Amino acid sequence: MNQDELKRQAAEKALEFLPDSGILGIGTGSTVNYFIDLLAPIKGRYDGAVSSSEASSKRLQAIGMQVLDLNSAGELEVYVDGADESNHQLHLIKGGGGALTREKIIAAASKKFVCIADASKLVSVMGEFPLPVEVIPMARSYVARELVKLGGTPQWREDFITDNGNLILDVHHMEIMEPMKLEAEINNIVGVVTVGLFAQRPADVLILGNENGAKVIEP
Numbered sequence: 001m002n003q004d005e006l007k008r009q010a011a012e013k014a015l016e017f018l019p020d021s022g023i024l025g026i027g028t029g030s031t032v033n034y035f036i037d038l039l040a041p042i043k044g045r046y047d048g049a050v051s052s053s054e055a056s057s058k059r060l061q062a063i064g065m066q067v068l069d070l071n072s073a074g075e076l077e078v079y080v081d082g083a084d085e086s087n088h089q090l091h092l093i094k095g096g097g098g099a100l101t102r103e104k105i106i107a108a109a110s111k112k113f114v115c116i117a118d119a120s121k122l123v124s125v126m127g128e129f130p131l132p133v134e135v136i137p138m139a140r141s142y143v144a145r146e147l148v149k150l151g152g153t154p155q156w157r158e159d160f161i162t163d164n165g166n167l168i169l170d171v172h173h174m175e176i177m178e179p180m181k182l183e184a185e186i187n188n189i190v191g192v193v194t195v196g197l198f199a200q201r202p203a204d205v206l207i208l209g210n211e212n213g214a215k216v217i218e219p
């Protein structure tokens with residue numbers, strides 16, 4: 001199987017974790033795109049979806065699903081999203097697509113967070129994938145200097161603006177041994193909107209597509 005087939009496999013398995021009705025939380029990325037496409041035949045069961053990005057909103061609308069504002073939707077039963085890396089405690093690195101802040105908000109507002117990915121995303125220690133940090137534009141250089149003090153090598157994601165109008169710093173060369181601690185430290189830097197570490201609110205279920213079928217991991 002190639003990587004796209006593994007992603008689709010994980011997306012198909014996620015359908016088993018959906019409620020019978022209500023409003024869904026939907027994330028962003030290539031694996032989630034497969035999941036959205038799979039929702040098309042069953043979209044009538046749901047009142048709509050809360051989306052973490054403009055790109056996912058457009059894809060949901062294309063299959064005829066209503067996109068709702070989280071303020072009106074309230075607490076969500078299930079949030080389905082991908083990840084750039086996951087450790088065995090289901091702590092995640094997310095934000096390769098730049099939607100980390102909205103993803104983190106929807107994850108916080110959901111009872112269950114189902115993460116879908118291919119098996120290559122599971123690692124023992126996170127940090128090989130650059131850690132995204134969303135920052136207020138005027139604070140970019142200051143935040144970068146503070147991230148260097150934490151041992152990282154930040155790189156400005158040039159020519160990219162988040163859906164919130166902010167910038168992304170991708171932090172390289174970090175071996176993330178204490179994800180919860182690092183998440184708090186980075187979030188406490190003035191000018192940071194949020195960091196793409198999902199450790200204080202990790203996934204509840206990790207579904208990995210692999211050669212032997214989708215594997216479900218729960219802590």
